[in-house]
Amino acid sequence: MSCSPAADNASASFVQSQAAITHHAAVSSRYFLLRLQCEAIARRAQPGQFVMLACAPDNGGASEPLLPRPLAILDARGAELELLYFVSGRGTQVLRRTAEGARSGSTDTRLRIIGPLGRGFTPIPDVDAHVALGGGSGVAPLVFFFRRRADGNAWHLILGARTADQIPCTEAVAVPGHLRIATDDGSAGSRGTAVDALQALLNGDLKGRRVGIYAAGPEPMMRGAAQIARTLSFPARVSLEQRMACGVGVCRACVVDGTGPHPKTGLKRRAVCQDGPVFDINELAGW
Ligand SMILES: Cc1cc2nc3c(=O)[nH]c(=O)nc-3n(C[C@H](O)[C@H](O)[C@H](O)COP(=O)(O)OP(=O)(O)OC[C@H]3O[C@@H](n4cnc5c(N)ncnc54)[C@H](O)[C@@H]3O)c2cc1C
Numbered sequence: 001m002s003c004s005p006a007a008d009n010a011s012a013s014f015v016q017s018q019a020a021i022t023h024h025a026a027v028s029s030r031y032f033l034l035r036l037q038c039e040a041i042a043r044r045a046q047p048g049q050f051v052m053l054a055c056a057p058d059n060g061g062a063s064e065p066l067l068p069r070p071l072a073i074l075d076a077r078g079a080e081l082e083l084l085y086f087v088s089g090r091g092t093q094v095l096r097r098t099a100e101g102a103r104s105g106s107t108d109t110r111l112r113i114i115g116p117l118g119r120g121f122t123p124i125p126d127v128d129a130h131v132a133l134g135g136g137s138g139v140a141p142l143v144f145f146f147r148r149r150a151d152g153n154a155w156h157l158i159l160g161a162r163t164a165d166q167i168p169c170t171e172a173v174a175v176p177g178h179l180r181i182a183t184d185d186g187s188a189g190s191r192g193t194a195v196d197a198l199q200a201l202l203n204g205d206l207k208g209r210r211v212g213i214y215a216a217g218p219e220p221m222m223r224g225a226a227q228i229a230r231t232l233s234f235p236a237r238v239s240l241e242q243r244m245a246c247g248v249g250v251c252r253a254c255v256v257d258g259t260g261p262h263p264k265t266g267l268k269r270r271a272v273c274q275d276g277p278v279f280d281i282n283e284l285a286g287w
């Protein structure tokens with residue numbers, strides 16, 4: 001079996017496993033799609049959740065780099081889990097090399113994986129329309145969210161990138177609802193940022209409607225979306241990215257300040273890996 005739970009933590013409902021690589025391909029000049037066989041995680045996965053994935057197979061009990069990397073879930077079908085990633089440093093460079101060298105489904109290239117982790121996206125209630133902004137590492141969680149939850153014309157996903165060739169291919173990001181592209185240079189979709197496209201939508205097709213806003217990806221984009229939400233008194237949720245070591249609430253590497261006491265600990269601090277990564281902006285200090 002390609003994915004064998006080593007420890008099934010029922011209370012936290014995540015699984016620690018080994019997952020075989022079944023597919024790896026470039027889907028734009030920037031992104032790679034990685035498919036893993038891991039039924040125990042695929043069956044539990046919810047939009048906005050992530051996995052902690054080792055970048056190389058265990059070599060005598062450890063892999064190099066030692067720490068796994070957090071990656072959001074792009075999709076989960078049957079026993080398979082899909083991730084969409086780009087190379088940003090040493091870990092993701094090693095992951096790319098591992099995946100390119102892997103024979104499909106090979107037990108030699110099974111990667112340590114923990115997931116599904118965190119609190120993901122759910123639809124904002126009592127709004128007329130939903131608009132989500134994704135860029136960089138925020139594309140995957142929002143595409144998964146739309147695939148599972150979008151149910152008609154009131155759902156709008158805006159994907160932002162610098163240039164057209166960075167946008168993942170249509171198949172990788174196909175979603176129900178409306179998909180809009182914004183590029184800095186205007187080489188695909190509208191010219192400008194995803195935040196500009198949100199503003200245009202609110203001034204145009206969605207004028208006068210109460211809109212739920214979601215954002216995942218680069219912090220300036222999420223802050224721009226949050227700022228618009230605050231100005232219009234619209235509800236908004238963002239998916240935070242912090243550097244993570246454990247991914248399961250133990251090391252405290254990922255904590256941020258909340259606005260009020262945590263319902264369980266009574267403290268202001270929130271662990272992004274466990275309490276998030278998705279937060280209502282009203283839960284977060286400084287947003
Ligand atoms: C919940 C979550 C979900 C994520 N989902 C995805 C995804 O779907 N696809 C994807 O490509 N990436 C995703 N990321 C980001 C990914 O984890 C980092 O790119 C990766 O860990 C970088 O590791 P590295 O060893 O390649 O680079 P490093 O050498 O560790 O870092 C390279 C650069 O990336 C920055 N960086 C590293 N980790 C993070 C982080 N967690 N957040 C922000 N910046 C970081 C560093 O400051 C540095 O500038 C996600 C991160 C989190 C926290």
Ligand code: FES
Binds near residue numbers: 246247250252274
């Ligand atoms: S990464 Fe360890 S507590 Fe969040």
